[in-house]
Structures are given as structure tokens and as C-alpha cells.
Amino acid sequence: MALLPLPDPSPTAALVRSSVLISQGAEAKVYRTTLHTGGGPVLLKYRFSKQYRHATLDATLTRARVAGEARALVRCLRCGVSVPGLRFVDVANGALGIEWVDGKSVRSLLGSGDEGERYREEDEDIAPAEDEDLFVGYKVPKDALMVMVGTEIAKMHLADIIHGDLTTSNMMLRHPSSTMNPLGVHQLVLIDFGLAYTSTLAEDKAVDLYVLERAFASTHPESEPLFSSVLDAYKRKMGKEWPAIGRKLEDVRLRGRKRSMVG
Amino acid sequence: MPTRSPLKRPDRPYLALGLEGSANKLGAGVIRHEIDGSSTVLSNVRHTYITPPGEGFLPRDTAVHHRQWALKVIEDAVTTSGVGMHDLDCICYTKGPGMGAPLQSVALVARTLSLLFDKPLVGVNHCVGHIEMGREITGARNPVVLYVSGGNTQVIAYSRQCYRIFGETLDIAVGNCLDRFARVINLSNDPSPGYNIEQEAKKGKRLIPLPYATKGMDVSLSGILTATEALTHDKRYRPDDPPESGAEEDYFTSADLCFSLQETIFAMLVEITERAMAHIGSKEVLIVGGVGCNMRLQEMMAIMAEERGGTVFATDERFCIDNGIMIAQAGLLSYRMGFQTPITKSTCTQRFRTDEVHVAWRA
Numbered sequence: 001m002a003l004l005p006l007p008d009p010s011p012t013a014a015l016v017r018s019s020v021l022i023s024q025g026a027e028a029k030v031y032r033t034t035l036h037t038g039g040g041p042v043l044l045k046y047r048f049s050k051q052y053r054h055a056t057l058d059a060t061l062t063r064a065r066v067a068g069e070a071r072a073l074v075r076c077l078r079c080g081v082s083v084p085g086l087r088f089v090d091v092a093n094g095a096l097g098i099e100w101v102d103g104k105s106v107r108s109l110l111g112s113g114d115e116g117e118r119y120r121e122e123d124e125d126i127a128p129a130e131d132e133d134l135f136v137g138y139k140v141p142k143d144a145l146m147v148m149v150g151t152e153i154a155k156m157h158l159a160d161i162i163h164g165d166l167t168t169s170n171m172m173l174r175h176p177s178s179t180m181n182p183l184g185v186h187q188l189v190l191i192d193f194g195l196a197y198t199s200t201l202a203e204d205k206a207v208d209l210y211v212l213e214r215a216f217a218s219t220h221p222e223s224e225p226l227f228s229s230v231l232d233a234y235k236r237k238m239g240k241e242w243p244a245i246g247r248k249l250e251d252v253r254l255r256g257r258k259r260s261m262v263g
Numbered sequence: 264m265p266t267r268s269p270l271k272r273p274d275r276p277y278l279a280l281g282l283e284g285s286a287n288k289l290g291a292g293v294i295r296h297e298i299d300g301s302s303t304v305l306s307n308v309r310h311t312y313i314t315p316p317g318e319g320f321l322p323r324d325t326a327v328h329h330r331q332w333a334l335k336v337i338e339d340a341v342t343t344s345g346v347g348m349h350d351l352d353c354i355c356y357t358k359g360p361g362m363g364a365p366l367q368s369v370a371l372v373a374r375t376l377s378l379l380f381d382k383p384l385v386g387v388n389h390c391v392g393h394i395e396m397g398r399e400i401t402g403a404r405n406p407v408v409l410y411v412s413g414g415n416t417q418v419i420a421y422s423r424q425c426y427r428i429f430g431e432t433l434d435i436a437v438g439n440c441l442d443r444f445a446r447v448i449n450l451s452n453d454p455s456p457g458y459n460i461e462q463e464a465k466k467g468k469r470l471i472p473l474p475y476a477t478k479g480m481d482v483s484l485s486g487i488l489t490a491t492e493a494l495t496h497d498k499r500y501r502p503d504d505p506p507e508s509g510a511e512e513d514y515f516t517s518a519d520l521c522f523s524l525q526e527t528i529f530a531m532l533v534e535i536t537e538r539a540m541a542h543i544g545s546k547e548v549l550i551v552g553g554v555g556c557n558m559r560l561q562e563m564m565a566i567m568a569e570e571r572g573g574t575v576f577a578t579d580e581r582f583c584i585d586n587g588i589m590i591a592q593a594g595l596l597s598y599r600m601g602f603q604t605p606i607t608k609s610t611c612t613q614r615f616r617t618d619e620v621h622v623a624w625r626a
Binding site: 024025026050052057060164165167169195207255 | 422427433472477478479480481526533542571
């Protein structure tokens, strides 16, 4: 079944048509576009309607997720969590414009070794050939990278935002020479807040961490100890909030279905 | 496939008998692996323990059913296959996961046959059985697998000689959710509650809002079951369409609830499967397990796959619903790699995760 085009008079539709498709993730199509002449690149995330699900259900989910994503981004920005800036929102048409981040996903930096690297969810690097030597700029020790991951997630959780889909594909390391990064230091950016929501519960934060733990285990089979350095950095940043979350994390780990429970 | 399979072409045809009884289905089947690498299903016999409407199957009664039917079902399977017990290379049985008592009954039968005919035993993981049978029947090479049945709900992908679980249910299985709702509205368990829900859902028209609970690549289903059950106590609920109702009248029927339940949970399942496909970069998806027979689920999955330029593989009830042949298939694959279960270790276990199995026969 062909995807239904957006209603024509919508300016968003025109924008989508004039943009360059970068990738199709599970949730959305991602385009690179510009909003006005001379403006920097903008990442356009267009949640096309999913033909497989009931139209009413689809519309409800799309609307809730676009609005939720925009809200989470704004809240993160306000609390100093490093996320891409928000450029425009069109809830009715399922489109969201966010700042273009120049960089690479943590997943590709860690090198999962699995096939299909090209299909990463939210893809970013359409690296031109001359970028080869620029890649050297990313040479961050794995441990330092893991510390950045843990710290950034902790900042987000301290702001009571739950990401909902923490994977190594959903974090990017901003390229040090990027114009948006005047400090010239490495900056880790959390992306794809499509499943994010607000919660103060230790339970929800623990589930968020658990999702990431599982993502590490399933994507980087050889690098499971890396997750413990993420967790260490997270603990340090969370301070007195940690013990409650830590206890919940233990519970959540045991809860997964039919996990080997002895006894 | 990029690298060659470690499984060598057989130098002669291999034969295996598979015995399955982890839930309310007792199955036996004989498979033959041919010299050219293909396989032939020689027989596939099944008998299902069916309980009255409104009741589920209890472990003890299910075990009794399996003990009563074991000889008949196995005899049927062997007779139909046209080979003798002495021609077999090995006897495969379900080691787990599943219900304890039924598993033990079948393991006991397998052990007895092994001693009687002096044949090696191979203990098989039920989930891996489903996956291998699905791959064999459909010819899918390296698919993302959605395994949905009465006891399991998992999104699985192969990686480094292991079937890794990418997402799964955090509480009850999807088949369990559907079956229990079928009991609430008193649907028959014959041929299966899930099948009857599917038929009811075809009559449903109104989509009643239900919770939608995906967490990353996992889903949670128990809250949806509770919410749907609660709706049967709602004052707008009518078991059937009132004979003369105005179109504007605000009500919903059990068919509408079945419809809404299916639409919601299948949308969740397709969503997590799609997320796994995007994550791994796979274009193939294989649906296995009893709920995999559901035509609506297959249809939704096919639309999703098509949108992604991929393909969906599914089988029919002979291979989707628990059966003996899938145990024979997975068992024979590991037997050909040199794996056997010594009689002293021929136990069964209720908890046996898919990712604990060393998939030696794949590259």
C-alpha cells in the first residue's frame, strides 16, 4: 500500500517534498532540510501514518508522540540536558523539526560488528568521502564515552524525563569541529525522544536504564562491561537519588519474563 | 549467507522422532533430512486437550491427558511416516520451557522409548523448535522472529550462534491475554480460544480505546487485559448487538472488545517487531507460535513489511501451533552437530530461555 500524501495545502507537506530523505526508521522518516534561505540544516522527523494499524489508533498515537517528543525536548533544554534544539512542531501532520547534529552515533563509534549498520534508526551521518580523516577527531577513549553517556542520562533523569527508548543508536557524539560546538570539546547529545515522558518515579527511571542495559547486551555482545561504567557515572551524577533507583533496577532485572530465577 | 554453515550435508538420510507436550497440545512427528540438504515431514500428529468454555487447562489434568494419548499419538506418527522405530537416528523431546507436569510426562515417554529401542535422546528448547521449523518451512534465511504463543511473546534475532531476545513481554504472553479474555466472555476453547476471538473480532466495528503499553522493544499486556475485562462491567457493554438499536446509541459488544483488543495488542507487537528490524537492519520477518496463525496479525505484519520493502513469512496451524515435528527438526539439527542428551541429564525445566541455547548449526 502506498503511503498517503499529506493534504496538499499544508506547508509541512511542501517542506517534506522539498527535503532530502536520509533514512527511514521504525517510527518516522528522517529528512534533511532548511527552513529559510541561508539557515542551517534542520532535521525533519516525519511520522508517516502506519497503514498496518487502525486509523483512529494511528492518529491518536502519532499526535501524542509528536507532542510528547516536543515537550520532552523543551524540558530537557530548559534543564540543561544536551539534546538537539527544537525548530518547529506540526502535531496534526506528525512533523517535527529539530536542530541538525553533526556527529556519529555511539553505536557506530562502539562498532557493534553486526550487519546492517546502514539502517540505524535516526540517521545522521551521511559522511562525505573527505570526512575520513575527520573521523580521527572522534577518538575518545571508550571509557570516557561511557562516562559521558551515564552523566547525560543522569542529567535527564534529574529533570524527571524518561527517554523510553535508550539505545546506543539514540545518542550521538557531536563532532568536535562542528560549528555548533564552539568549545571544541566532545559533547554527547541524546536524540529521539519519540517515546519520552515525564515521571518522578524511581521505577520509570530504572526501566529506562534497564532498556539501555538490554540494548548494550543485544547490540554490543562483547562490550557488556561497558554498561557498568555507564552505570558508575550515572550513580555519581544522581547522588542521593541513586539508592532508590538502584533498588528498583534490581527488581526490574528480575521481573523480565522467565528470566532464570533459581528457586 | 556470508559464511558457510557449520552444518555439513548429510552423508545419508537422517530420521528423527519429535515429541512435544509443553502445554495443552501433545504432538509427535517424524522428519527426514535428505542428502541434498532438504527435509521431508513424514508425519505430524497432534492431539489437543480442550477444556469447557470459561476454564483454562491445569497442569495436572493436562499431564493426565498427555499420558492417556501418548501411545496413540506416537503410534499414529510412526505408522503414518512409514518408517520403523529402529530406523530412527534419535528421539527428540521438549526440555522446556513449559508447564512442569506435562513436560515430565512426555520426557518420561521419550526416555522409555530411548531405552527400549536404544536410540539417543536430544532435549530441545521449545522456542528454538518453533524458530527452526518456521525457517525450514518458509525458507526465510535470517529473519527477525516474532514468537507469539500462549506462553511466550518474544522478538528474536540470530546473532553469533545464539537467538538473542530483543524484546519480550514484561508480564503475560499475548496468547494468554487473548485466551483469558475469551474465558471472560465465555467463548469456546474448541479449536482454540484465540481462534474464536479472531472470528468474533471480524464482527467488531468500534475501536474502544485501550491502554497502549510498549516500553522500548518490550510490551506489557496484563494491564490491557484488566482494562478490557473491566469494560465488560461497563454499563455500555452488551454481549451481543441489541436487536433494534439506533445507530447513535452508545454501546459496544463483545465482538467490539475482541476487535479492539486484537487491533491494540497486534499494533504493539508489529511496532516492536518493526523497531527490532530497523535496529538490526533486517528485511525479513518470521512469525511463529500459536498466535502466529491469526490472519489479522499476519496481515498487519505484511503491511508493515511492505512499507519497509521487506517480506513476511508465516506458516499455517500445522506448524504454528505446538507440534512434534518442530522438536524433531531442531533436535535433528543439533544431533547432526554431535549433540546428545545422556539419559542421566534428560530432565525438563519450566524455565529455559531462548538465548541459553548454543545454536551450533548456524554460522
